[in-house]
Every structure is written in C-alpha cells, then in structure tokens.
Amino acid sequence: MIDPDEETIWETKLILDEVVFSVERMVNRKRCRIDSFFPTREEADVLKSRYGGGVTEIRPEHWEPSIDPAEARVLRIRDHFIVSETDHLETLEELKQENPGREILSFPPQLAFGTGGHPTTANCLRLLVDASKRQSGSWSVLDLGCGSGILSVAAAKLGAEKAVAVEFDEMALGFAEENGKRHEVADRIDFVHADVLELLKEPPARPYDVIAANLFSDLLLQILPMLDGWLKPDGDLILSGFLTSQAKAVNDQAKSCGFPLETFLRRGKWVAASGRNATKKL
Secondary structure (H helix, E strand, C coil), X not given: CECHHHHHHXXXXXXXXXXXXXXXXXXXXXXXXXXXXXXXXXXXXXXXHHHCCCCCCCCHHHXXXXXXXXHCCEEEECCXXXXXXXXXXXXXXXXXXXXXXXXXXXXXXXXXXXXXXCHHHHHHHHHHHHHHCCCCCCCEEEEECCCCCHHHHHHHHCCCCEEEEEECCHHHHHHHHHHHHHCCCHHHEEEEECCHHHHCCCCCCCCEEEEEEECCHHHHHHHHHHCCCCXXXXXXXXXXXXXXXHHHHHHHHHHHCCCCEEEEEEECCEEEEEEECCCCCC
C-alpha cells in the first residue's frame, strides 16, 4: 500500500525496472495498492524481496471481474468505439442503444494489461482508428505486447483482415484469445507467444500495414532498429508506453531508424505517438 502522493515515484521506479503492474485506488481508503501478477510463487517472491509487500495466490480459473456495471468506466474512442470495463450484457446492450453507429468493446479487468482505461492503451486505440482510415483493401496489423488483446480486437473491428497479437506472458495471451472469441473476431487474429526481441530478428515474407507497440521505453528503443522489413513503406507505426521524460529519446530513435513520428498524444505523464515508414519503394 502506498500514499497517493507516492504513486508517481513508484510508477516511475517500476517502469524503469520493467515490472508490469497496476494501481488500484481503494474505495473509502486514502491509500493505493500496487499489484503485479506472476505465473509462479517463486517469481512473486523475487519481487517481494526487492520491493516489500505480500504475496497472495490467485487462481486464474476463479478470476471474475468485480466492477459493478453501474461504476464501470466508459471510454469513447474517436467516432468509432465505446470501451466498457464491464461484460454485463444488459449494460452493453444499453450502451449499444445509446451509441448507434459505434462499436462496443467490452474489456473488464483481467490478469492482463489493457482494459482501455490506461492512458497508453486509450491513446493507442485513438491512433489505431486514425491509421485505419488510411487503409484500403485488405490490411494487416502487428500488435507487439498485446496484453488483453484489445488493440488486435479493435483492429479486426476496424476492418483489418489479419492481426498478429504477440505476448510473452502466457497467462495474458490466454485472456487475449478469450477476448478475441468473445468479440467474434478470433478467426482474424493469430495469437503468438514470443519474446518480441527474438521474434523481430527475422523479417516476415510480407510486411505489415500497421505496427502497434505498447511497451516500455527501453524495449521500444531496442526494437525500433529491428522493424526494417516488418512495416510496409508508408505503413503506420504506433508507439506507446513511455513517459513524457522519455519522449525525446523515443522520438530521436524512431527518426534515426526511418520512422519519423508525426502525431503525439499525451495524457498525464504518458505519451503515445504515431508516424509512417519513410522508406521508399524501389
């Protein structure tokens, strides 16, 4: 548990140490709780030895969203999506009736990052909608660090013929597959368990029209030089997961690798950006 005025300090520390976490503001309490999930107790104990706190076993098969439908956040993404943190059918039907012409996405809290409520995810969704408007015919998306799968699901809903959702955390990838099925787009998404640094060593036979990478800044800096051959000339690149203090380094690296960033979205201390592949066709 931490005091609210310590939240930024702890977030920065954990991000720099590449720890995946969530912050929960406790109802009727002044303090916040930081949670991080691991597949084994041994891994959790390592984190506890570094930062303190406690370890509690949570069985994934017993996980159920605990948000009251009436209190679930609703996020509006451009003119296309409504993202809800509930999977309550009546609430989702009400949202559909209240928002004709918009796709309703349901991403309740799970043991995977990406309900849409976090600024990095929300801004990735906005930039993905913008990128989709520049696509025509069949187009493809590579989603690096897919978490809950929300970007891949959104891409399929936006008309992408194929999305490849890459995630190193097997538990998160399982939730991503479930979310793809629940939104009836799993047939257009390939769910891949992989380390992005290993995956990107060999370019694909066909580059992607859009690449989205919602990752830590240190990892973004490492993968940018590896994207040559992965993104089509003039294809769209979406980057997120970095702080305002890290934006210059990410921008400079992207530009030096042939992906000049043009659009920046900021919410609080978080930044997302998009640009195009400046490589010219031969």
